[in-house]
Structures are given as C-alpha cells and as structure tokens.
Amino acid sequence: MKISREDVQRVAELAYLDLSEAELEMYRTQIDEILEYIGKLNELDTAGVEPMAQVLADDQSADATLREDVVVPCNVAAEILKQAPDPEAPYFRVPKVIER
C-alpha cells in the first residue's frame, strides 16, 4: 500500500479540501492504484538527468526578455468586485481571520 487514509486526510487538509468519509476511502483506493502505476518510473536510472520544469529552453531565449513595465489604463475594479461573493468596495470581505 502506497498511501494510507491518514495520508489522504493530511493532503486534503493541506489543499483546504473538505472530503466526505466516502470520498476519503474512494480516493485512497484510486490514488493508491495510480501511485503503484507511477512507481514504474523507478525502473529508470535518472541520476545525472537535469529536471525539466519548462519546455522553454535554449532555443527560446528571446522569450527571456520581459515586456516593459508600462502603466496601462485598466479600470475594471468594479467589474472584478462584481464577481466576488461578498464584496464591499473597494474590498473583498472574508470571515473573521483573527480572534480577539
């Protein structure tokens, strides 16, 4: 067994994800099977291989240049706030974070 019920619980907490008892059990079984399959990567000797985080490498060096940091008119604050579940212009309101 690669992953325990406690592991799934811990990971769900890290990801701020409420999972029901049934989901915990289902994901444990399924993810265990997936991790078992992923284990086949250990057949490969990757010592000395550079990890690849992006496909943009040497051949796209031109892209390393960033655009000028220019201020452009945007003016969508009202539209953005309209999408919020609990806005109070110009703020997003959230439940109390710190107890006094």
Next chain:
Amino acid sequence: MSVRFGQNLSNTQEGDGPKCPSYMTNWTIDGVREALAAKKISARELAADYFARIEKKNRELNAFLTLSEERAYAQAGRVDALVASGKPLPALAGVPIAIKDVISTRGVRTTCGSKILENYVPPFDATAVERLEAAGAVILGKTNCDEFAMGSSNENSAYGPVRNPEATDRVPGGSSGGSAAAVAAGLAVASLGTDTGGSIRQPGSFCGIPAMMGSYGRVSRYGLIAFASSLDRIGPFATNTRDVAAVMEVIAGRDANDSTSTTAPVPDYRALMEKPVKGLRIGIPKEYFAEGMDAGVRTKIEAGIEVLKKLGCELREIHMAHTDYAIATYYIIATAEASSNLARYDGVRYGLRVEDDSLLAMYRKTRGAGFGAEVKRRIVLGTYVLSAGYYDAYYLKGQKVRALIAQDFRDAFTKVDVIVTPTSPIPPFKLGEKTNDPLQMYLADIYTVTGSLAGVPGISVPCGKIGGKLPVGLQIFGPAFGEAKVLQLAHAFEQAGGGLV
C-alpha cells in the same frame, strides 16, 4: 444562399429540403469570405443560421454551455458594414466560431465546466479570442468540456456529458469535447480547444475532424484559465486542415501578456502546407504500435500509413525509448501544477462561496462543494506528489523523466522530419463505460501526452471510421515550431483521401 461553398462536402446533409438552404452548407473559412464578398449571404444571416442549427441540435449533443448572441450579432454587424464599404475582408470575416469554456471571454460567462465558476463572467478576453475577433470571427458561444479541462471523455463536466455527433451513444472525447462536437455537427465552422495531455487531438480524433496543438509558446495562454501551466496550449478544430491552418495563423504569435509566448514570426501556414510531401522523412515509433491498441484502430492506422507511402514519403521505424513512462510522468506533473493553479478558488474573489464563521472552514467547504470528483482526485494526487517527503520521489523524478521524453523527440527529429502515430489507442467509447476506473481512463492518453511533455506541435487528422461509424485519428508530431511541416503532411494526407481509408 443555396450555393454550396468549399471543397469539403463529406458531411453535407442532404434532404433537409429547400426551406433551410444554408443549413445544408458545410461552410469553410474561404467559402464564408467568398460568399460575403459576393453578397450571397450576410454575416448576420450566417450567424442566425448557426444559432438556428445550435437550437436544433444542442439539446441532444450538449456541446454549448452558453451562447453569446448579442456579441455575435454586434460583430456580424461590423463585418457586414465592412462588406458594404467594399473594404478588404480580414482572414476570418464572418466565420462563426465556438470557444471552449476554459478560455476567458469578456462579458460572457466562463464556467470551466465547473460548479465553482457557475456564474463567473470574465472582465477581459483571452488574447486568442481577441485576435479571432480582430480577424473578423463571430464568437457564437462557449463549449462544454471536462471540468477545468481534466478528462478524456467530457464526462467530468458539471453540466452533463457531450454526445459524439458521429455516434450519439459514445463520448466525443475530452477534455475539449464540446468544441470538437460543435464543429463535427456543423454548429460552428471552427472552434478553439485547449490541450494539456491530448485534450484537442483526442476529441478531434473521436469526432472525425482535424484538430491541432501548436508548439508550447506558439499561441498565447493569456486568458486561458490554467490547469497545468507548463503543458496547457490553445489550438483549433475545423472541418479541414486548411481551416485549421487559417485559425492558427490568426491566434499564433508573441503576446506581451504571456512571457512564454515565442517571438518567432508566424509563417504563412496555408501557403507552406501546399508543398509536396514526396521524400518527407516520416518516423514510425515502434513503441506506439505495441500491445494495447484496439484492432480496428490498428487496421485504419496501417491503411493510413499506406496512403503516406503512396504519397512518396519515406517511412522509417524509429525508437522512442521512454514512451512507456509518459503517462506516469504526465500524471505527476499535470496534477502537481493543477493543485497549485486551483488554489485560487477560495471563495473570496470570484465563484462559489460556502459560508462559515471561520475563514479556513469557508475555504474547505467551498472547495469541497465546488469541485467535482476528478478535480478533487487530481488536487489530492498533485498535493501529495509535491508534499514534504514525497517531492523528490515523485515530482522531481517526474521532471527528470520528462527531460528524457523530450530528448527522445529531439533525437528522433535529427533522423526524421515528422513522426506519425495513432492519436488514441481506442475508438470513441460508450458513455459511462470507463467512468469508474480513473487509471484506465488515464492510460488511454498514452499517444498524446508524450508530445505534451516535450512541447512539440501535433495534429490529429481523420483516418477512416471503424465499421464506417467510429472515427479514427492519425497523429502527426513535428519538431518545436515545425507547425508548417505538420500541416503540410496533414493536408497531403487529407487531399489523398486519408480520411476515407
């Protein structure tokens, strides 16, 4: 209005009678431009015709989630004004196009196929959408997809599955199932999808139409709601390869809002794709033809390869040694990136909120209620492979194997010009057939995820139908920024009758 335009008439519907003449027309992009210029139809009439088609067929197919009629008619009006003024028409003038619902559209609801964004209306357009409209395209609406583009069957949409227009008891593929089905059913002339591990190419294959993913960096991702940022790409579906190329020409190119978009100039794909393919060196990777491929798919792909031989291409067997490790690698990297990207859905700035007195409980409840089963599975897996104690064993290992897979492609392209494989090992399957076994579903992505990890361009082109019913797709990979070569072979294959093998 009763005149047919364009050469690709294989899906033309006969027998609807003269009452609805345009409905019979299988429009191409050139056909639309010519008809507009000759004043045989107006852009508004064409848009109205497409909305009528959607009205008629969408109830069954569920390809569209939201229609943008107001925006479409406003744009069509602008195109008609241009026609009236006699000015030259832009590349996609009046062409009705559908957009996958993970691509942001200003003022038009964009759900990502998720309950968590059920009422989200973006305040800006994706660059690809902006460029389509600047080229005269008419945006019809937003297409159904697997939630946050996570899936291979479109069954992970919170808004119900899409049905395959070629066989309505079957899935259209995914995650861009709605975009593929819309074009295949004649509900749009072209569409945009997104591809992270095969999500354009596989539904293109399942629905029997060409579908293309350009090189990573070829098309700006600005406004594409992120799933896995090092893999995500936007690309077109159309009824023929020339139209695929036409859309690519419009959406490709540097965008200051996406620092990973390349500055390399966009070639004239439609001119380059006409070049003869005689002598083109095609690699056939042995590893893609191993066990696990459906016998019907194999027969069609072998027949497709015969067509390539007849075209005078030079076929060579090649080896891509790490192919068998691509699925494992992909599902580490894609889920890791997804777990990070989807952290933004916290019930604060947009989307669903499930109230609670405590902030952290509000986050947990919102995300628990707002995400569907597959998205939660991937967040859990992705968080796990990144978590302390497992990072090296999984995520770092995955990144290293990704480097080996990319090297396989670079090595292959020193010997051959393009690589040809099946798009999917299986034909379209029945709805519900694979939903209970996520690993089996993942394994069906075997031929597409390799190119995703390597960042190279790929297309799926129709390669016959099993039993005359179930479409098969032939996949062509090219080297990074070798889109023209990929399109050149796809076009030659299509013109040589590859779609009818």
